Amino acid sequence: MPLNELRLLMPELSLLAFALAIILLDLFVKRKSLLAGIGIAGVVISAGFTIAMWGQSGVAIFGRMLAVDNFALFFKLLMLITAGLVILASLDYVSKFRRFQGEYYALVLISAVGMMLLVGASDLISIYVALELTGISLYVLVSFLKDRKSSEAGLKYLLLGAVASAILLYGMALVFGFTGRTCLMCIAEYVQGMPGAGLLNNPALLLAMVLLAAGFGFKIASFPFQMWVPDVYEGAPTPITAYLSVASKAAGFAVILRVFFVALGSPEWLSLNWGMMFAVLSAITMTVGNVVAILQTNIKRMLGYSSIAQAGYLMVGLATVGMALGTEGLGQSGLIFFLMSYAVTNLGAFIAVIAISNKINSDEIKNYTGMGKRAPLLAAALTLCLISLIGLPPTAGLIAKIYIFSGAVQNGLLWLVIVAVINSAISAFYYLRVVKVMWSGTPASEAKVPSSWALRTALGFCCFFVVLLGVIPGAFVGIAQAAAKILTGL
Amino acid sequence: MNFPYLSTIVFLPVIGLIVIALWPKPQQKTVKLTALIFTLASFVLSIAVFYFFNRSGGAIGQIQFEEKISWIPAINAFYHIGVDGLSLPLVILMTFLGVLAVLVSWNVQLRPKEYFIWLLLLETSILGVFTSLDLVLFFLFWELELIPMYFLITVWGSGRKEYSAIKYVIYTLVGSALMLAGILSIYFSTGSLNMMELAGMSAAKAVIPMAAMFFLLLTGFAIKLPVFPLHTWLPDAHTDAPTAASVILAGALLKMGGYGMIRLCVSIFPQVALQYAPLLVVLAVISVLYGAAVTLRQKDLKRLIAYSSVSHMGYVLLGVFALSQVSLTGAVLQMFSHGIITGLLFAMVGLVYDKSHERNLDNLGGLARQMPVIVVVFSIAGLASLGLPGTSGFAAEFITFVGSYSSPAVVGIQLYTILGVFGIVLTAGYILWMLQRVFYGPPLEKFSKVADANTVDKICIFSFVFAIMLVGIYPAILTNVIKMGVEPIARLVGF
Numbered sequence: 001m002p003l004n005e006l007r008l009l010m011p012e013l014s015l016l017a018f019a020l021a022i023i024l025l026d027l028f029v030k031r032k033s034l035l036a037g038i039g040i041a042g043v044v045i046s047a048g049f050t051i052a053m054w055g056q057s058g059v060a061i062f063g064r065m066l067a068v069d070n071f072a073l074f075f076k077l078l079m080l081i082t083a084g085l086v087i088l089a090s091l092d093y094v095s096k097f098r099r100f101q102g103e104y105y106a107l108v109l110i111s112a113v114g115m116m117l118l119v120g121a122s123d124l125i126s127i128y129v130a131l132e133l134t135g136i137s138l139y140v141l142v143s144f145l146k147d148r149k150s151s152e153a154g155l156k157y158l159l160l161g162a163v164a165s166a167i168l169l170y171g172m173a174l175v176f177g178f179t180g181r182t183c184l185m186c187i188a189e190y191v192q193g194m195p196g197a198g199l200l201n202n203p204a205l206l207l208a209m210v211l212l213a214a215g216f217g218f219k220i221a222s223f224p225f226q227m228w229v230p231d232v233y234e235g236a237p238t239p240i241t242a243y244l245s246v247a248s249k250a251a252g253f254a255v256i257l258r259v260f261f262v263a264l265g266s267p268e269w270l271s272l273n274w275g276m277m278f279a280v281l282s283a284i285t286m287t288v289g290n291v292v293a294i295l296q297t298n299i300k301r302m303l304g305y306s307s308i309a310q311a312g313y314l315m316v317g318l319a320t321v322g323m324a325l326g327t328e329g330l331g332q333s334g335l336i337f338f339l340m341s342y343a344v345t346n347l348g349a350f351i352a353v354i355a356i357s358n359k360i361n362s363d364e365i366k367n368y369t370g371m372g373k374r375a376p377l378l379a380a381a382l383t384l385c386l387i388s389l390i391g392l393p394p395t396a397g398l399i400a401k402i403y404i405f406s407g408a409v410q411n412g413l414l415w416l417v418i419v420a421v422i423n424s425a426i427s428a429f430y431y432l433r434v435v436k437v438m439w440s441g442t443p444a445s446e447a448k449v450p451s452s453w454a455l456r457t458a459l460g461f462c463c464f465f466v467v468l469l470g471v472i473p474g475a476f477v478g479i480a481q482a483a484a485k486i487l488t489g490l
Numbered sequence: 491m492n493f494p495y496l497s498t499i500v501f502l503p504v505i506g507l508i509v510i511a512l513w514p515k516p517q518q519k520t521v522k523l524t525a526l527i528f529t530l531a532s533f534v535l536s537i538a539v540f541y542f543f544n545r546s547g548g549a550i551g552q553i554q555f556e557e558k559i560s561w562i563p564a565i566n567a568f569y570h571i572g573v574d575g576l577s578l579p580l581v582i583l584m585t586f587l588g589v590l591a592v593l594v595s596w597n598v599q600l601r602p603k604e605y606f607i608w609l610l611l612l613e614t615s616i617l618g619v620f621t622s623l624d625l626v627l628f629f630l631f632w633e634l635e636l637i638p639m640y641f642l643i644t645v646w647g648s649g650r651k652e653y654s655a656i657k658y659v660i661y662t663l664v665g666s667a668l669m670l671a672g673i674l675s676i677y678f679s680t681g682s683l684n685m686m687e688l689a690g691m692s693a694a695k696a697v698i699p700m701a702a703m704f705f706l707l708l709t710g711f712a713i714k715l716p717v718f719p720l721h722t723w724l725p726d727a728h729t730d731a732p733t734a735a736s737v738i739l740a741g742a743l744l745k746m747g748g749y750g751m752i753r754l755c756v757s758i759f760p761q762v763a764l765q766y767a768p769l770l771v772v773l774a775v776i777s778v779l780y781g782a783a784v785t786l787r788q789k790d791l792k793r794l795i796a797y798s799s800v801s802h803m804g805y806v807l808l809g810v811f812a813l814s815q816v817s818l819t820g821a822v823l824q825m826f827s828h829g830i831i832t833g834l835l836f837a838m839v840g841l842v843y844d845k846s847h848e849r850n851l852d853n854l855g856g857l858a859r860q861m862p863v864i865v866v867v868f869s870i871a872g873l874a875s876l877g878l879p880g881t882s883g884f885a886a887e888f889i890t891f892v893g894s895y896s897s898p899a900v901v902g903i904q905l906y907t908i909l910g911v912f913g914i915v916l917t918a919g920y921i922l923w924m925l926q927r928v929f930y931g932p933p934l935e936k937f938s939k940v941a942d943a944n945t946v947d948k949i950c951i952f953s954f955v956f957a958i959m960l961v962g963i964y965p966a967i968l969t970n971v972i973k974m975g976v977e978p979i980a981r982l983v984g985f
Contacts, residue, residue, distance in 0.1 A: 333564070393634040399562070402626060402670065406565055409674040414698060417674065421667030428663050429656060432640065436652060440645045477564040 005061040008068045010049040018042025019109035026102025039105040043084040050076045058487035064183040067122040067487040074483035075119035075254045082247040083112040088458040089351045090239040111137035115251040124172045124182040142236040153235025160228045168215025174208040187263040219252030223285040226308045233304035242350030245307040246343045275322020286312025286423045293430045323411040330407030332484035338404045341396035345388040348462030352382035355451040370443025379438045386431040391424045396469030500617040502532040503610035525592045525606040533585040551978035567626040575975025580620045583829045587741040588613040591734040593950035608638040625673045625683040646732040654726035661723040665713035672706030689757040690982045704762040714747030718777040721800045728796035733840030741833035745825045748806045760982040768900045770811040777804030782916035791849045795835045809890040815980035817893025822972045827882035834871040834954035845940045856933035860940040865929045867951045872921040882961035
């Protein structure tokens with residue numbers, strides 16, 4: 001194994017080393033917050049390695065098992081930032097479970113390693129392995145509270161995740177069956193030279209495409225695989241909910257984009273077909289998410305459904321990539337910019353919810369009444385993030401929507417954009433309901449809601465970027481465009 | 491002339507709100523004075539811009555005080571602002587109302603810090619809409635207005651405030667949602683987001699039919715103006731909003747709709763506008779007559795003024811889609827005039843309610859004795875609203891009617907204009923009836939201790955009266971400017 005290629009794996013390796021170090025040190029260290037510090041250090045060092053590689057032309061390593069391109073590096077950085085913020089947000093929360101704090105931080109890092117491998121994976125086998133590494137650590141994390149709801153959530157996540165993996169594996173087996181290859185670029189080569197045009201002439205390809213989309217659809221919680229979301233989000237420890245809703249979802253989108261763009265990006269009839277498939281799924285996903293979110297009274301469930309709706313908007317980007325006939329257009333960069341904006345916004349919202357709910361011991365929206373008086377800064381931050389989720393200025397959400405929708409209009413998906421923008425209008429109803437109870441009701445008690453420095457730092461970071469991306473998005477759009485360079489050639 | 495006058499005007503309120511937000515535990519007085527200083531500075535600067543505005547023939551159709559910086563290069567969006575004859579009057583209207591809205595709110599006791607933060611943000615967003623020359627920037631400011639308005643109504647409103655606020659937001663969002671689809675279609679059909687470039691430009695490859703883009707945009711503006719049958723958010727929002735928010739809502743916010751119609755619908759799609767003008771003129775007449783008829787039946791003083799706005803904005807729609815230079819001038823002047831007249835009417839309603847704690851017409855009466863100043867000013871505002879000569883209302887409506895009557899754009903427009911003029915009769919009916927029921931009749935025992943306007947109130951309402959009289963007596967002060975903006979647009983249509 002050439003050492004040269006290992007060097008390109010430094011971000012993952014260093015993070016893994018820190019994860020193992022945490023497990024070992026856990027045996028000796030009394031002050032468990034120190035372990036969080038080590039976790040953060042690992043994230044920072046790994047991020048350093050990642051940034052150092054940015055901008056170089058992409059290469060495939062380990063016999064085309066992994067790709068190291070701007071696209072993968074960007075997503076690795078996104079995973080790392082998310083993991084770092086989740087660790088910061090967990091500092092208070094972990095007091096809920098006295099034991100196994102070390103394992104908690106270590107598992108967060110290991111799942112991050114899994115996702116970092118996943119976003120770079122360019123072979124069906126490495127994709128599957130990375131997916132399982134991520135999944136298994138997340139199953140454990142979801143059930144970490146060990147109470148009834150958390151255990152139920154963990155079990156549900158595990159069972160449905162296993163079914164999804166099986167479906168995915170079946171799809172992969174089919175692809176291997178008729179192409180004889182597992183590496184994405186090799187599959188692309190075969191598919192382009194396939195005899196006979198049209199999906200109906202290639203039923204195996206059609207079935208494989210649908211099964212792959214279904215297997216990955218579970219990860220991003222697209223319709224009809226969104227059922228697990230509310231229960232798992234409600235039961236899991238809130239920082240892990242945030243982690244699932246951002247990192248896991250982003251990794252899912254990254255791998256879908258890579259598989260479909262690289263392996264099934266051409267010929268034309270193929271990409272048009274999966275583009276349209278994602279367009280239809282996108283319209284249904286966002287509508288289901290938004291309509292059901294209106295009925296929720298628990299803020300974690302509401303944010304769960306809201307994240308389904310957001311996944312729907314994100315899929316507009318996938319559809320655009322398909323309709324753009326395999327060119328590098330606004331679809332990829334729109335999707336990436338939207339993910340950036342969604343990551344900081346949704347993390348911000350969840351961190352504010354952690355800060356508030358931890359102190360008032362409730363996730364019910366009605367108990368947020370008068371929070372504007374009890375914790376003005378937290379309430380203001382949550383308001384800002386909710387406004388960004390609606391897609392109103394001056395926040396990242398608006399620019400992200402304009403950007404991702406512009407690509408769709410360019411590629412003839414105006415109908416989808418109209419569905420999406422009407423959906424945004426509907427979503428205002430439930431997001432603003434939270435805003436309303438926070439600012440206009442009289443609180444049940446006058447007691448202030450204090451928050452720790454770690455939470456405030458993480459929240460401040462998110463809010464800063466929510467506004468920055470909304471007011472001067474130019475530089476970040478530039479990053480998104482650079483990150484849209486996916487390694488396709490051999 | 492490198493000083494960014496317009497940016498300063500637009501963002502002074504934001505600087506004010508930052509000062510207020512960062513001020514640790516400010517006194518109420520400090521907050522109000524800060525808000526007043528920053529809105530006043532913005533107003534003074536906008537007057538300076540009005541004074542230095544180039545009115546020579548060579549500047550017709552030219553953007554002045556232009557600023558342009560690259561903003562989102564990926565989609566070719568610029569931070570691009572400027573004013574022409576069409577937008578300048580509306581900018582002045584907003585900065586003027588901004589100052590007066592602060593004065594109107596002088597008695598706000600509930601969480602004044604937050605209140606003024608939202609009020610100032612509202613002013614910036616509306617100024618941004620009137621000055622933006624880039625479609626994405628325009629859209630950003632257009633949406634920015636929602637959040638402050640939502641908070642002002644939900645927290646400081648009255649009655650069914652939460653219902654009204656969310657209704658307002660959803661209506662506007664649906665409209666702006668379609669507008670965004672329209673803006674993106676325009677961008678990908680022409681490759682440009684620059685409003686001035688787009689005026690009269692032909693689409694290289696229209697992604698959807700031009701008429702579809704026209705109506706996507708128009709729906710957003712029609713909700714805002716509002717046009718029958720999309721007006722039902724308006725009475726609720728106006729009635730339940732706090733006084734200052736009603737003043738700005740009726741005074742400046744509705745004008746975003748009229749402005750958008752002229753700036754985008756008519757100038758980008760002149761031929762489509764011409765084709766569908768008959769439909770829109772009919773809707774205008776329905777808005778005028780239906781609005782006025784419903785107004786006659788109102789029992790709540792504030793709701794009455796709110797419905798009268800539906801009727802009066804019908805004249806704007808009539809003027810816009812009569813599509814001639816004179817009618818467009820009339821429409822813009824009517825927007826300005828309605829802004830100050832209805833602004834004053836809402837301020838007066840707020841005063842009457844503040845002093846008497848009563849808004850129901852059945853329970854009011856005989857207030858003239860206790861409120862000599864208020865009764866005079868209220869009457870002036872009412873008479874201006876029904877278009878008495880010497881007030882801005884007369885000048886604006888007269889020009890609109892002359893323009894639309896003589897317009898060649900729509901067959902049979904004379905009939906529609908005459909029907910529209912009949913709206914004035916109805917206006918006279920509800921205004922005079924309202925004045926009579928509030929102020930005249932036998933004095934009521936329960937109002938014997940009611941006070942008249944205080945000094946701050948007087949400064950505020952006399953400023954309104956001054957503006958109404960100034961434009962009424964010398965309308966050319968504005969029409970000279972407006973003409974410079976609408977002439978090229980009328981030329982695009984072919985008149």
